[in-house]
Amino acid sequence: MKKILVIGSVGQIGSELTLELRKIYGNDHVVAAGRKTKPSEKLLNSGPFEVVEVTDIDSIRSVVEKHNIDAIINMAAILSATGEENPSLAWNVNMNGLYNCLEVARKYEMKQVLVPSSIAVFGPETPRINTPQETILKPTTMYGVTKVSGELLGDYYVRRYGLDVRGLRYPGIISYETLPGGGTTDYAVAIYYDAVKYGKYTCFVKEDTRLPMMYMPDCLKATIDLMQADFANLKHHCDFNVGAMAFSVGEMVDSIRKFIPGFKIEYKPDHRQNIADSWPDSVDDTAARKEWGWEPKYDLDAMTEDMLTNIRKKLNV
Ligand code: SER
Numbered sequence: 001m002k003k004i005l006v007i008g009s010v011g012q013i014g015s016e017l018t019l020e021l022r023k024i025y026g027n028d029h030v031v032a033a034g035r036k037t038k039p040s041e042k043l044l045n046s047g048p049f050e051v052v053e054v055t056d057i058d059s060i061r062s063v064v065e066k067h068n069i070d071a072i073i074n075m076a077a078i079l080s081a082t083g084e085e086n087p088s089l090a091w092n093v094n095m096n097g098l099y100n101c102l103e104v105a106r107k108y109e110m111k112q113v114l115v116p117s118s119i120a121v122f123g124p125e126t127p128r129i130n131t132p133q134e135t136i137l138k139p140t141t142m143y144g145v146t147k148v149s150g151e152l153l154g155d156y157y158v159r160r161y162g163l164d165v166r167g168l169r170y171p172g173i174i175s176y177e178t179l180p181g182g183g184t185t186d187y188a189v190a191i192y193y194d195a196v197k198y199g200k201y202t203c204f205v206k207e208d209t210r211l212p213m214m215y216m217p218d219c220l221k222a223t224i225d226l227m228q229a230d231f232a233n234l235k236h237h238c239d240f241n242v243g244a245m246a247f248s249v250g251e252m253v254d255s256i257r258k259f260i261p262g263f264k265i266e267y268k269p270d271h272r273q274n275i276a277d278s279w280p281d282s283v284d285d286t287a288a289r290k291e292w293g294w295e296p297k298y299d300l301d302a303m304t305e306d307m308l309t310n311i312r313k314k315l316n317v
Contacts, residue, residue, distance in 0.1 A: 033049070102165065174192075
């Protein structure tokens with residue numbers, strides 16, 4: 001049985017992934033860790049919580065020893081937009097944090113490390129449509145630079161030390177439980193909140209901006225399916241493309257109007273437009289489908305309906 005440490009458990013993906021893993025492996029087998037952000041009651045009440053600073057290797061080590069951890073999921077990261085405001089912070093958290101996780105995992109001979117990557121590994125020179133698994137990786141953001149380096153570093157630990165390291169290139173993740181923070185794809189969550197709260201949204205990227213996206217239930221499924229895949233079947237390790245949906249903001253607006261007919265949208269592109277323009281429209285995820293059976297469930301309208309219903313419940317409107 002694995003005893004998993006989820007670093008970054010207070011974030012958008014970590015908060016839901018931790019609860020899902022607790023359902024599968026048992027509450028005490030999944031230790032949530034975070035920095036200063038206050039964890040939700042759900043997270044605190046359902047199992048152990050520890051403060052870990054991912055850039056401080058000793059803080060990881062002491063929690064690993066205390067709980068006999070044999071697998072680490074490192075969800076702590078500075079995302080693309082914040083990373084451009086503070087590139088050195090992004091490097092420190094994303095690279096030194098990852099290096100610390102891998103080193104602790106190697107020294108304690110852990111069973112597995114999960115290292116998330118992102119569509120941010122791609123750049124303006126990458127083929128944009130149905131972006132292949134093996135392609136040009138020349139990102140223009142510090143976030144992307146750290147994600148390419150993270151994939152290479154993870155693969156290095158597999159080859160050099162035989163450590164089981166896995167990772168997938170998340171597209172923009174859409175969810176209602178915990179807000180994303182500091183990413184370029186944050187508009188795809190904010191649009192639903194503002195649709196419910198105000199019936200209108202001012203979008204920081206243009207109407208025809210099209211990016212690969214995924215709804216949280218598919219994100220959890222992808223992550224857990226990859227974790228549970230037979231290592232012997234994996235030819236790739238830390239860099240799986242995973243597709244689910246790809247749509248423009250205009251198409252999101254059309255989908256929202258099926259449920260909120262009067263929904264209004266305004267476009268005021270800012271610096272994040274350049275980042276969005278450097279990422280693909282859609283990705284080819286044949287490797288993930290073949291090597292560990294990846295298959296997404298949600299399409300745009302199914303997600304829109306579910307998002308709006310759950311945000312209304314959450315906000316009591
Ligand atoms: N959601 C991330 C971002 O926008 C991409 O991985 O930075």
